[in-house]
Amino acid sequence: MNTRINKQIFNLKESATLYINQLALDLRDKGQNICHLGFGESPFPVPKAMQDELSNNVHKKHYISGNGLPKLRKAIAKFFNNKFGYNYSYENIFIGPGSKELIFQLVYLLDGPLMVPAPSWVSYGPHATIRSKKFIPIKTDFENGYRLQASELEKICKLQNNRQKILILNNPCNPTGSVHKPGELKDISEVCRKHGVIVISDEIYALINFGNEIFEGIAKYYPEGTITTSGVSKAFSAGGWRLGFAMIPKELSIIAKPFSAFISETFSCVSAPIQHGVLPAFENYELVKNHVENCRDIHGIAGNFLYKKFKEIGLNCPKPEGAFYLFPDFENFKELLNSRGIVSSNELCKVLLKEAHVALLPGSNFYMNENFFAVRVASVDYNGAKVLKDFLKYDKFNEETCLKIFPNLSKACDNIDSWLKNNV
Numbered sequence: 294m295n296t297r298i299n300k301q302i303f304n305l306k307e308s309a310t311l312y313i314n315q316l317a318l319d320l321r322d323k324g325q326n327i328c329h330l331g332f333g334e335s336p337f338p339v340p341k342a343m344q345d346e347l348s349n350n351v352h353k354k355h356y357i358s359g360n361g362l363p364k365l366r367k368a369i370a371k372f373f374n375n376k377f378g379y380n381y382s383y384e385n386i387f388i389g390p391g392s393k394e395l396i397f398q399l400v401y402l403l404d405g406p407l408m409v410p411a412p413s414w415v416s417y418g419p420h421a422t423i424r425s426k427k428f429i430p431i432k433t434d435f436e437n438g439y440r441l442q443a444s445e446l447e448k449i450c451k452l453q454n455n456r457q458k459i460l461i462l463n464n465p466c467n468p469t470g471s472v473h474k475p476g477e478l479k480d481i482s483e484v485c486r487k488h489g490v491i492v493i494s495d496e497i498y499a500l501i502n503f504g505n506e507i508f509e510g511i512a513k514y515y516p517e518g519t520i521t522t523s524g525v526s527k528a529f530s531a532g533g534w535r536l537g538f539a540m541i542p543k544e545l546s547i548i549a550k551p552f553s554a555f556i557s558e559t560f561s562c563v564s565a566p567i568q569h570g571v572l573p574a575f576e577n578y579e580l581v582k583n584h585v586e587n588c589r590d591i592h593g594i595a596g597n598f599l600y601k602k603f604k605e606i607g608l609n610c611p612k613p614e615g616a617f618y619l620f621p622d623f624e625n626f627k628e629l630l631n632s633r634g635i636v637s638s639n640e641l642c643k644v645l646l647k648e649a650h651v652a653l654l655p656g657s658n659f660y661m662n663e664n665f666f667a668v669r670v671a672s673v674d675y676n677g678a679k680v681l682k683d684f685l686k687y688d689k690f691n692e693e694t695c696l697k698i699f700p701n702l703s704k705a706c707d708n709i710d711s712w713l714k715n716n717v
């Protein structure tokens with residue numbers, strides 16, 4: 294039979310993060326001692342209040358409203374409006390099976406080219422490709438921690454003829470761990486307003502901000518044009534629960550009806566017990582606050598530990614301020630890598646996995662040039678449950694403590710260091 298497949302889907306590759314995760318796990322199964330810095334999943338348990346509420350509601354078997362449980366949507370609106378100064382109303386909040394699916398559906402729904410800062414998360418590009426949408430990575434600089442600058446956005450916007458354009462801004466950022474400064478968000482807002490840009494502000498890491506500044510989202514400065522997405526996968530460690538949400542401003546209410554119809558014709562609704570389980574996270578944040586903040590602080594300690602180690606090894610790396618990622622580069626070793634025949638970040642990651650037993654993701658998966666030796670590091674390869682339990686026992690987190698609680702992170706740095714010294 295001559296099977297014909299939609300070309301846009303047929304040509305998609307498996308998500309790079311899931312691929313490297315599987316490869317690293319397969320190698321571990323074969324007995325290799327792999328330091329897994331490739332996959333960004335929170336290592337901590339789900340807060341107890343959420344687990345209890347899920348158990349109490351496990352009998353809820355009916356389909357529920359496609360947009361989500363009204364109680365949960367109200368709690369989410371109140372939480373985000375109070376915490377970050379937004380102005381979303383609960384009628385325009387949509388619950389989905391992870392924010393990834395909702396971002397995909399929004400990209401599908403909205404006309405216009407999709408712009409993202411480079412580097413950005415691996416899945417935005419394929420979302421645009423599936424819809425045959427023009428995808429435009431925008432240049433950023435190491436000196437600014439790879440944060441999008443208004444001047445670069447302005448240059449790109451001027452080149453687009455479309456009246457409507459979409460920008461996805463992920464803040465705090467996967468892959469860099471950077472957090473946009475309020476002044477930068479204000480400047481970006483002005484460009485967006487001038488050029489008719491709809492912003493999807495991907496704030497899945499909003500509660501994991503451990504830098505010196507408070508976190509602000511662009512919806513505070515550009516409320517009329519910002520759709521904010523978030524969920525429970527990262528700060529609440531519930532990735533497998535598959536619950537995310539999108540918040541649409543009243544000025545873009547025209548999106549609500551087709552979005553709701555899109556949901557009803559695709560995933561129908563998110564599992565009812567899961568929606569109940571998530572409720573305490575936003576309705577009664579005090580119940581989970583300590584847990585979430587301790588996890589955030591541990592992410593900060595792990596990120597800063599790796600940052601210091603990378604600098605000692607000789608890698609360039611912006612200081613992480615949020616999420617659980619770092620984006621170091623091996624450009625200082627470029628000539629030596631080239632002399633070994635390694636000419637792309639992809640080849641570098643393959644060699645590091647094979648020879649140094651460290652799993653990393655190539656910067657090229659995040660829309661950087663192939664021959665720029667950046668890699669994405671996830672700083673979560675440790676026993677989260679144990680570290681969280683012991684966290685309050687430690688009164689300070691010096692190098693010695695970190696070596697003890699993050700043995701694989703430390704080993705990964707040692708392996709990379711020896712590999713560079715012995716092979717390059």
Ligand SMILES: Cc1ncc(COP(=O)(O)O)c(C=O)c1O
Nearest residue numbers: 391392393414467497524526537
């Ligand atoms: C930047 C970014 N956005 C969105 C997501 C998707 O999260 P969810 O589990 O809500 O689909 C992830 C998950 O890795 C992410 O890193």
